[in-house]
Amino acid sequence: MSKPDNNHTSGGGQLIPITNMGEGSQAAQAVLGRDLHEFLEVGASYRHWFPRMVAYGFEEGVDYVVKNDRSASPAGMPSRPRLNHVVSLDMAKEIAMIQRSAKGRQARRYFIEVEKRARMAPAFDPSQLTRSEILLIALNAEEERLALEAANKQLQPKADAYDYFIDSTGSYSMGTVAKMLGIGQNTLFRELRNRGILITKGDMRNTPYQRYANYFEVKAGGYTRSNGTQVVTHTTRVRPRGIDFIRRTLGLHGAHPMLPMTFQ
Template sequence: MKALIKITEQNGKQAVSARELHSFLEIKDKFADWIKRMFEYGFIENIDYQSLSDFSEKPNGGRPLINYALTLDCAKEISMLQRSDKGKQARRYFIECEKKLKTTLPTTYKEALLELIKKEEEKEVLLLQNQEQQAQLEAQAPKVLFTEAVMGSKTSCLIGELAKVITQNGYEIGERRLFKYLRENGYLGRKGERYNIPNQKYVEQGIFELKKGTRSGSGGVMHTTITTKVTGKGQVYFVNKFLKHLQSA
């Protein structure tokens, strides 16, 4: 059977677009005037039809057009009310669609049981999919907890410790390779007195901090020491950065 008018599903029931029916019936009156007149024949909203906003008929934007989803019974009666060849054709088409639907419904206990089994299997598949999604979320939970814990922590860590944290979160990298990466990408100085010292920009952003101390040298001479440490914010920053590298690889 050739599809004369598109039939969709609305809230579990077959439905017809009022605008498509208006077009098929070749009604000369404006849609809004025509459908208002049709509804005056006693059709009840939310039983015989439902109103909806149809954005698809405004490809260039603008205000949405009002459309209605008609039940097959409603569409049949409206078609008959037109008293035209097109109206008769539409009514016969809807009757054939109803007959086709009835032939697909279970007529015996066995058919009904098989239909029930099929629906239960579909539910089981959906349940398994939900369980898989839940398992995936639970697998990601440690990383989320790590992020929240580190963001709230005031404890900074050494570069070597950061390498371990990044590795624990899925991207394998050692201390030396991490130092090299930080130097080559401008986070740390590459030469002279600035070697492995953070770029001031990243210190101001709160990614690194410098810990100053003293140590005793030969002859009892005291020397000032500077240690580069990664803040909690910096740890989250670099973990996320390396995980993005992992995802794009």
């Protein structure tokens, strides 16, 4: 499991402090979960909110690692551990969009800018963002918020409908995803089989190969035939991150604008 590196965890010019997840050349930019939670102004407490975010399909050791902080205590008393997490920027961007708020869109723009700077200059320190640059990011986010607010008045009923079809573990049925993408369900299954993403034959037909398992969720079920034979079934559902993966894989550039993970 990756270990958090606390270099660059503070900086006067940062909208949200940036840290590292991992070590050496494998280190990746990240943020602390509590910093993100505070910036997004989430109403729920952190210990209840973060597990709900993880349920959207994120994996410990891949998208985030646990990091226990020390909370402040009265004078003379030992500090107590406080649950926190180091969250990859990819996960942080997805969480920001899940909030569907101005703060979420502002955070996402900031993370994209941090990543862009890192690609352009590998030695770039995110703490060097100037106040003017941060204000520009905030201004752009506000302009985007106003545009999205107008669009959402028309799109929100469909967005609410998609939320209705997401289950308690945070995944969508293949039929719902097909509707989001503007294609038929049978076509979706066929194209994913043709591209070697879903298994083509046998008892596990239409379930994902292991290397694509992080984009999907497979639920086992079963029923009893009239002759008493027990039949095991497997139902493939799509995690939120899998929707954009499917869209890109199939080259569906005209997909519905309310797709959860197409805001890249």
